[in-house]
Structures are given as structure tokens and as C-alpha cells.
Amino acid sequence: MEEIKKIDREKILKSFLDNKELLDKRNEEGIEKYRKGEFTIKFLNEDKKEVTVKQTKHKFLFGTTAFMLNSFEKEEKEVIYKEKFVNLFNQAVVPFYWSDLEPEEGKLRFRKDTENVYRRPQPDLVLEFCKEYGIEPKGHCLLWNKFVPDWLEKYSKEERKKIVERRFKEIADEYSSKIPSFDIVNESASNYRRGLKFLFEDYDEYGLMLGGKYFSNNTKILNETNTAIWRDYRTEGKYMAFNMQLKDFINKGLPIDEIGLQYHIFNTSEEMEGDMVIDTYLNVEYLLEILEIFDNYGLPMHVSEITVPGSGQNEENEEIQAYLVEELYKTWFATRNMKSIVWWNLVDGYAAYAPLGTNLGENRCGGGLLRFDMTEKPAYKVLDRLINKEWKTNFIKTVNNNELKFKGFYGEYEIIVDGKSHTVNLDENGKEIVL
Numbered sequence: 399m400e401e402i403k404k405i406d407r408e409k410i411l412k413s414f415l416d417n418k419e420l421l422d423k424r425n426e427e428g429i430e431k432y433r434k435g436e437f438t439i440k441f442l443n444e445d446k447k448e449v450t451v452k453q454t455k456h457k458f459l460f461g462t463t464a465f466m467l468n469s470f471e472k473e474e475k476e477v478i479y480k481e482k483f484v485n486l487f488n489q490a491v492v493p494f495y496w497s498d499l500e501p502e503e504g505k506l507r508f509r510k511d512t513e514n515v516y517r518r519p520q521p522d523l524v525l526e527f528c529k530e531y532g533i534e535p536k537g538h539c540l541l542w543n544k545f546v547p548d549w550l551e552k553y554s555k556e557e558r559k560k561i562v563e564r565r566f567k568e569i570a571d572e573y574s575s576k577i578p579s580f581d582i583v584n585e586s587a588s589n590y591r592r593g594l595k596f597l598f599e600d601y602d603e604y605g606l607m608l609g610g611k612y613f614s615n616n617t618k619i620l621n622e623t624n625t626a627i628w629r630d631y632r633t634e635g636k637y638m639a640f641n642m643q644l645k646d647f648i649n650k651g652l653p654i655d656e657i658g659l660q661y662h663i664f665n666t667s668e669e670m671e672g673d674m675v676i677d678t679y680l681n682v683e684y685l686l687e688i689l690e691i692f693d694n695y696g697l698p699m700h701v702s703e704i705t706v707p708g709s710g711q712n713e714e715n716e717e718i719q720a721y722l723v724e725e726l727y728k729t730w731f732a733t734r735n736m737k738s739i740v741w742w743n744l745v746d747g748y749a750a751y752a753p754l755g756t757n758l759g760e761n762r763c764g765g766g767l768l769r770f771d772m773t774e775k776p777a778y779k780v781l782d783r784l785i786n787k788e789w790k791t792n793f794i795k796t797v798n799n800n801e802l803k804f805k806g807f808y809g810e811y812e813i814i815v816d817g818k819s820h821t822v823n824l825d826e827n828g829k830e831i832v833l
Contacts, residue, residue, distance in 0.1 A: 410676065412676070416682075421729065425731075434807050435805065436804075437803070437829050437831075439801070440832045441801065448816060449814070450815075453810070454809070455809050455810035456789070457823075459488060459738030460739055461490060466479055466517065466745065467524060467527055468519050469516050469517055479745065487533065489536055490533045493519065498515050498545065499518070500565070517750070535578075536579045537577045540582050540583070541605035544585075555598035566608040566611075579617035580618065581621040582606055584621045585626075585660075587626035587640040603650070606618070617655045620647065622658060656700060658700045659699060661726075665763060686729070699737060700738045701738075705765035706765060706777070708764045716776050719764075724780045728784070743765055744766055746775075748770075790807060811824055813833060
């Protein structure tokens with residue numbers, strides 16, 4: 399991949415650097431308040447004992463797409479991909495793009511033995527991977543105006559509604575008990591604002607209704623793209639398209655359990671120097687205001703798709719990407735109702751709309767955490783430090799009575815008492831245990 403020139407660090411990071419003290423305080427307080435709890439371990443005897451507290455899993459979901467499973471050109475890359483994936487992430491996005499899941503009408507690619515499609519592994523293959531490594535799957539996405547199969551064109555709009563319902567039922571019958579959450583409707587708010595209805599009138603409302611019907615026990619997410627959130631906010635403020643759509647849909651009683659906010663900066667590092675990117679995505683004031691607007695709905699939130707450029711094989715650009723990744727992840731992690739943060743393309747050179755290894759399409763952003771040769775970029779190392787070290791609770795303490803109190807991150811723990819191991823979950827619903 400061709401080298402891209404060094405960019406202006408001070409210009410790109412100006413808002414973060416100018417607001418560092420405010421942001422650090424806000425994030426430190428939010429992480430302490432929303433991501434941690436006061437826990438008590440009670441022991442059946444009061445003898446002196448050595449207690450090891452080791453957090454093994456996060457309750458908070460750190461995710462990425464599993465789109466590259468079985469899609470690399472070399473087997474050794476597949477091995478490294480899985481290793482780097484499971485080291486950081488406890489959530490995997492499972493592709494349900496209609497055009498690739500059902501390229502021929504009635505022939506669904508659920509099973510591992512069906513035809514392989516680049517960047518679209520079969521759901522069964524991804525679920526097998528998730529089960530092996532204890533990763534939570536998330537389905538993406540059930541209804542979208544893009545990636546609609548060509549064979550749908552011959553049907554009338556009324557016929558399409560019946561076919562969409564058939565799609566929902568087939569996926570629900572197979573996966574509603576295996577995948578806890580789904581992006582039910584994807585990227586419709588821009589269309590909502592402009593009155594565009596490609597599939598049929600009010601297709602997004604219809605999709606949410608079907609989500610309530612067929613995925614009643616699953617978490618139903620309304621997922622939205624940059625245009626209707628971050629870009630709209632520059633000109634519309636709180637009247638941005640997604641906020642207006644969300645209010646409308648909630649008032650209509652449509653089943654929406656959680657909110658998905660995308661954060662794709664689909665620009666090269668050089669283009670990041672432009673006012674549009676800096677004022678839209680890298681403005682700390684805007685960032686906090688937008689998070690507050692959606693946090694006030696009281697629904698769990700996801701930063702559902704993330705691209706932060708680190709384009710070119712240029713050390714300075716990669717360091718800027720790493721700085722932004724750290725500040726953004728801390729800000730999102732500290733937000734009250736945030737439930738998950740999902741990076742999109744783990745490896746450079748394998749993004750959408752481009753031949754692999756080229757600087758075309760979304761590859762031009764260099765928005766991976768790994769380089770094309772699978773080596774770790776500084777941003778990967780940042781997330782490894784945050785997720786696996788700073789945001790995990792681990793200590794050893796000698797206890798002289800029958801009680802140990804501590805503050806720790808929510809999640810699964812291994813508690814070892816005098817050599818005997820116990821696995822426990824510590825969260826808002828389980829703050830006291832007896833061993």
C-alpha cells in the first residue's frame with residue numbers, strides 16, 4: 399500500500415488537546431461511576447487467607463466485525479486474525495446482508511458447507527467461532543436499502559413486503575435463540591429526512607414491526623449512519639435526522655430496545671485536515687453534545703461501527719490514529735448508557751468496496767487496527783492496554799476476617815481462595831457473593 403505524507407498533528411487533534419483537562423475529568427468520573435461497582439465477597443470462615451481477584455471477562459462489550467473469517471488469501475493470516483481478534487474483543491458482528499446471504503432466491507447461506515463469499519462468512523461459521531472463544535454474537539443487519547438481492551426487483555412493493563417478512567421469519571427460526579441482538583433496521587434516517595422509500599413505503603417502520611413480531615425475546619437495535627448524526631448536527635443541531643426519526647418511532651410505539659450510532663471517518667489522513675472532518679467528527683464539544691442527546695433517551699447505546707483513519711504506512715499518521723482511538727474509546731466507555739463499542743475493519747486492505755490490498759474504496763482510509771501484513775498498529779496496542787489492563791480489575795490480598803470489599807469493573811471474575819478457584823459474575827445485579 400502506498401505511503402501517504404505526514405499530516406498536521408496539531409491541526410487534527412486541536413479540539414482534543416484544547417479540551418484535554420475537561421475531557422479527562424469527565425471520562426475518569428464516568429468510568430468510575432458507570433463501569434465499576436462496589437463488591438463484597440463474604441467467606442464462610444474468618445481464618446487468615448490469601449485471595450486472588452482476577453477479572454476474566456468484561457460485561458461491557460468491545461466488538462468488531464467477523465467478516466474476514468474464511469476470507470483471507472493465506473491461511474497464516476487467518477490464524478493471526480483469530481488470535482488478534484480474541485485478544486481484544488468479546489463481541490463479533492455476524493453478517494446478514496441480504497444480497498450475500500440469499501444471492502439466489504430461496505437459497506440461504508446459513509450453513510458452513512454453502513458457497514464462500516468474500517467478507518460474508520456464513521452465520522454458522524461465525525457462531526462456531528464465537529462459541530469456541532466465548533464471544534457474544536450480534537446480527538447485522540436485517541433490513542437496509544443497500545445490499546438488496548437483484549432478484550427482488552421483479553416483485554411489486556406489496557410482494558416485497560411478504561418476502562421481507564419471510565426473510566425475518568427464516569432468520570428468526572434459525573438464529574433468534576442463538577444470537578441475542580440484531581440491528582433490525584440499518585441506515586434509514588437519511589432516507590426518512592428526504593422522504594426516500596426504496597423498498598416500499600415506510601419500509602423501516604415495517605421492519606421494526608417485524609422485529610417485534612419475530613424477535614420478541616431479542617435485543618432490537620435501530621442503527622444509523624454518520625450523515626444523519628454527526629454531519630447533520632453541524633447544521634441541524636438537536637434536529638438532526640436520526641434524533642427526529644427516533645422520537646417519531648418511539649412515539650409510534652415501535653419496538654426499539656437500543657440505539658446504534660455509527661462513527662465512520664471515511665477519509666484519508668490527508669483529508670482529515672479539512673474543516674469538514676475536523677468540525678464534524680473531531681470537535682469535542684459536538685461529540686459530548688451528541689452523546690448527551692442520545693444518552694437522554696435512557697436506552698442502551700452502541701457506537702456500532704467505527705473507522706478512524708490511519709492511512710498509509712506512515713508512523714506519524716498511525717500515532718495520530720492511536721491518540722484519537724484512546725480519547726474516543728475513553729469518552730464512549732465513560733458514557734452512562736453505553737453498552738458496546740464496535741470497531742469495523744480490523745485489518746487494513748480488506749474493507750468494503752475495494753479489491754483486497756488496494757487503496758481503493760474504504761481501504762483508502764487505513765482504518766484498521768492491524769496493517770495488511772497483520773502486524774499491530776499503535777491503535778491496536780492502545781486498545782490492548784485499555785481493555786486488558788487499565789479496564790480490568792486484578793489484585794491479590796491477604797484477608798484476616800470473613801469479608802473482602804473492593805471496587806472493580808463489571809464482568810466475570812475468577813476468585814481464588816487458598817488455591818481453590820471460583821468463577822463469579824459481578825455487576826449491578828450481583829454485588830455480593832458468599833464463598
